[in-house]
Amino acid sequence: MKKFIFSIIVFVALAAAGVTFIANQPIIGREDRPIEFSVKAGSSVRSTSQQIAEAGVPVNPWVFELLARLTGKASRLKAGSYEAKPGTTPLTLIDQLVRGxxxxxxxxxxxxxxFKQMRQAIAAHPAIRHDTAGMSDRELLEKIGVQYTHPEGLFFPDTYRFAKGASDLIIYKQAHALLQKRLNEAWARRSPSVPYKSPYEALIMASIIEKETGQKSERNLIAAVFVNRLRKGMLLQTDPTVIYGMGEKFQGNIRKRDLETDTPYNTYMRVGLPPTPIALPGAESLEAALNPANSDALYFVARGNGTSEFNKNLADHNRAVNKYQR
Known part of the structure; x- marks a missing residue:
């Protein structure tokens, strides 16, 4: 009898050791490629193990199920799209599903x-669930709880991470929330001399600055020019707003008649800021709009090398235009 009991104990110990060994052995080699798999909502632990194996993950379904039950995690496995990476073991795979x-x-x-370009990029991404397809811009804004009626400038440019198969609404919500956060932070740090009546007006200015220059070092000076013009009641006379107002009519060149065609965005004809942003501004443009350089400049002209010349009077500006553009 004692020998029988001893044999049982030895067998159980060996079995446990064997399971422990298998549980901690990598199922995907260090040099192998990750393997994608999905678990359907409502799947049992047995169904989950089968789905994983059928996707090509080299784990024994029986071992996976046994380990999930022995560790008390069988009921905590989350549905979704996953990636089994090199070095994954059966135990780490279970933990991955538990943590989601x-x-x-x-x-x-x-x-x-x-915003149109943003929508196109999101719509073209193959790993996103396109729940907003067919929605108008206004319907999209209403769906994510945005109070504005025009979407331009309301989303922060950044790299967004998301689970494969996630709704595109998640990206729009994250991008809008981040824009609100960055705008509010910049507004709280604003210079007391800026003439904006609201953060939204600062956002409009930031979008103009974003389109006017790619030189980070000049953004505060560009902002100073436009702020000085606002204070004096001068026309902003900035081409990017005219282009935005032209919409699909813009074919790559601005002609004299375009500058003389009135639209809400033609800052050659209308004093003050346009009614909405014209692009998605980044953090540096937001900061420049709210903290412009200490400058009396009222004009700037591109030198043709990516930088600009700034001047305080029209005579010097015209000389710079003749030098660099004519």
Missing amino acids: EFAQEGLAIIEGWS
């Missing part, structure tokens, strides 16, 4: 893009 460490995708929203 979904396969991550990324999407870069670029500074200076229009």
Whole structure:
């Protein structure tokens, strides 16, 4: 009898040791490629183990189920899209599903893009669930709880990470929330001399600055020119706003008749800021709009090498235009 009991104990110990060994052995080699798999909502632990194996993850379904039950995690496995990476063991795979460490995708929203370009990039991403397809811009804003009626400038350009198969609404919500956060932070640090009546007006100015220059070092000076013009009641006379107002009519060149065609965005004809932003401004443009350089400049002209010349009077500005553009 004692020998029988001893044999049982030895067998159980060996079995436990064997399970422990298997549980901690990598199922994907260090040099192998990650393997993507999905677990459907409402799946049992047995169904989950089968889905993982059928996707090509080299784990024994019986071992996976046994380990999930022995560790008390069988009922805590989350549905979703995953990626089994090199070095993954059966135990780490179970922990991955318990924590819901979904396969991550990324999407870069670029500074200076229009909202139209942002929508196109999101719509083209193959790993996103396109719940906003067919929605108008206004319907999209209402869906994510934005009070504005025009979407331009309301989303922060950044790289967004999300689970594969996530709704595009998540990206829009994250981008809008981040814009609100960055705008409010910049507004709180604003120079007391800026003439804006609201953060939204600062956002409009930031979008103009974003489109006017790619030189980070000049953004505060560009901001100073436009702020000085606002204070004096001068026309802003900035081409990017005219282009935005032209919409699909813009074919790459601004002609004299375009500058003389009135639109809400033609700052050659209308005093003050345009009614909305014209692009998605980044953090540096927001900061420049709210903390312009200490300068009396009222004019600037591109030198043709990516930089600009700034002047305080029209005579010097005209000389610079003749030198660099004519």
